[in-house]
Amino acid sequence: MLIYDELTAAERALWDAFPEGRWVDLRTGVPEEDDPATGAEWGAGRTVRAEVVAALLLGGGPARPGGVAALRLAGARITGALDLAGAEIGSPVWLRGCRLEQPVSLHAATTRTVHITAGRVPGVDAGLARVEGHLDLTGSVLETGSLTLVNAQVTGELRLNGARITAPGRWGVFAGGLAMGGGVYCREGFFTRGGVRLVGAQLPGGLFMRGARLESPQGEALVADRADASAVELSDGFRATGTVRLRGARIADLLTLDGATLDGTGTALFGVGMQVGTLDFGLATKPSGTVDLRGATVTALHDRAGSWPDEVRLDGFVYGSLHSEATPGRENVNRRLAWLRRNPGYAPQPYEQLAACYRQAGHDDDARRVLLAKQRHRRTTLNVPGRVWGRLLDATVGYGALDRRHPVVRVSPGRRRLAPHDGGRRRRHPHPEQELNATTGSMRLTAVTLDCASPPALAALYGTATGLDLDERSTGDFAAPTSTPPGRGCRPWAPYGPSRSPSRNGGGSCSTRPGARSA
Known part of the structure; x- marks a missing residue:
């Protein structure tokens, strides 16, 4: 039980401001002194206990008719564990430039908008939570923990722009089954050491990771298997050290990797069975690992000549149209045939698909060249008499x-x-x-x-x-x-x-x- 007279000056200021949703700003105005990285040195005048914050959010604070209660706190050091697991929180939360000494738990909680921006926090657990509004960690540093959103529901946006997550384990963002109402934004310098897991996530507002850096050298940098998204943006400086997995994902509009770098060893992009509206595969550099598109379906494919690695698995890959750098017709066909030969072994379907695409575009001569190349490739798999007979047919007709x-x-x-x-x-x-x-x-x-x-x-x-x-x-x-x-x-x-x-x-x-x- 908290007694008002026993609160510190900072805590009493927060207690009095809560009923009207006023800001309590404990910052000095000196950037070096207000940096949350040095928050451990902040004294009692800038310290607020986590139990005071929890008491206000759980209805223990004073009520004031005509006011809209909200917790707005800036530049504070919050000590103790902020444990709101299973709680029903009716007021929005803004923590700006604060340093939290222990992880925040919103596990299975129901809450309004939560902003923890430009601060430092060991980790946030919002698994099974329902957030009626936005979950905003813009510019924050999760230094020893991860962000957990397993089977969580967020009716607004998930904002991670500029956030830095250095998880000790395999995953920096663990959000399998996440159901979003708005978009997921991981732009403007977002960094994670540990993968981002979005298996089965519902992302009708899209996933935007322009310029993000994901590091998981021994595993998967991004896993969005069976995710359902309107658009996925992995472009303009996006860098993944580890595999990008989109197996069975459904992306209604655009999947773009324009200007991206894929540094995954073994398999750089695993897109088996994914369904995409438009795939923009204009990477900044050639991937270091394999690109696997077996069984994938794309309405339109845009690419560049230098975007494909030495091995591309294309068996079962279906596309409606091809768009690439402007090159003369014969040169373009030669480049496409070289692309097909990067598929390991002989498979007839990639040739048939390319020929069908040319035929649909009215390029019948190019389609016949592709089918001839298919027969020549098949000939290499035959025994000696078969190869001799194939050469005879090739030379005559x-x-x-x-x-x-x-x-x-x-x-x-x-x-x-x-x-x-x-x-x-x-x-x-x-x-x-x-x-x-x-x-x-x-x-x-x-x-x-x-x-x-x-x-x-x-x-x-x-x-x-x-x-x-x-x-x-x-x-x-x-x-x-x-x-x-x-x-x-x-x-x-x-x-x-x-x-x-x-x-x-x-x-x-x-x-x-x-x-x-x-x-």
């Missing part, structure tokens, strides 16, 4: 991806020529067995006929590459595979004369016969 018409390659001892179908009707040729058809969309070979010195050897090579068997009726003059695996769309070999083409009915075969030239 470019896997059928280079011409939007259906080309027919005719090979004869005296000449070689490439001609399209004529109005959908195939012309008669002296040697109809010497034809090679390739369709652009599916790149399906319907017939291959080659002149060579040893037909059985070449047919066997083709069979090894495709899994087909050599027909038992093959001879030294003419050889062909006999059948095809399910789904290949080719028909068995059958003898035919000059008037029967092996691909007349849309079936497919590969046949060889001796000749002076080979294709």
Whole structure:
């Protein structure tokens, strides 16, 4: 029980000012003397016990009709533990330039706006709290503790601009399940030694960390897995020493890393399965670790050539449009293909996605170049016969991806020529067995006929590459595979004369016969 006559002069001034919400300013006006870093030296004239503050906030202070009660205190040294866990606080709190010697507990409390600005406090625990208003720690230093907001609800804004948190543990801000009504602002020099954890957070007002520095060298600098935000700003000098994790996050509008630096070793950005409106990936420097975008979905991607690391995981990455520095068309395609090759191993989906993006933009020639590059990359994963056969197709018809018409390659001892179908009707040729058809969309070979010195050897090579068997009726003059695996769309070999083409009915075969030239 507090007795008014036993309060110090500073405490009586605060007690009398509380009913009307007046400021009690104990600062001297000399910056060096008012710095909370030197607050341990402040004497009794600037000291207020935490139990006096708690008594006022819990309704123990005097009431004054017509006044709006609020606790406003500046330049004070607050001794003891300010424990308001589970309390219902009906008055807003302003502590400006104060030094609190022990952590503040608002665990499971219900309170109005709380401002602890430009001060020093060992830590703040507001887990499960409900703040009807803003939670403001602008410019404060949490020197030996962390900010805990697990499953807390803040109807206003969370302001951490210029705050510095040096937590001894893994997390500087521990706020999984945080539900915000407004934005989270960590700008203007915000620094934390220890990660920022926002797993499953609801951030309809956005997360803004422009120029922030997060240091967690042995772990995650920012974890916002499954967070739901309107926008996330990690730009203009943002620096993360540790992994930035956004797995399964949903960002309705903009995720920007323009001018950011990602120093995480191993994985710099882990964005598996995230859904983003616009991704601006214009980093200040190349990341030191991997960027993992597997299964991510982006409506529009903006990037720079120097923003991507040596390894980028793109399998399953879907984007609606691409925007980058202005470069000539062919050079831009080459850069995009080099980007795809940073994906470890061979995966067809990144090529198909890039081709679809070009096709949607009306750049059909660029789309075909991408699909040709896909086949060339796939060829590197085949066995020796498969690679040989792939090179043969590449050299003759470019896997059928280079011409939007259906080309027919005719090979004869005296000449070689490439001609399209004529109005959908195939012309008669002296040697109809010497034809090679390739369709652009599916790149399906319907017939291959080659002149060579040893037909059985070449047919066997083709069979090894495709899994087909050599027909038992093959001879030294003419050889062909006999059948095809399910789904290949080719028909068995059958003898035919000059008037029967092996691909007349849309079936497919590969046949060889001796000749002076080979294709």
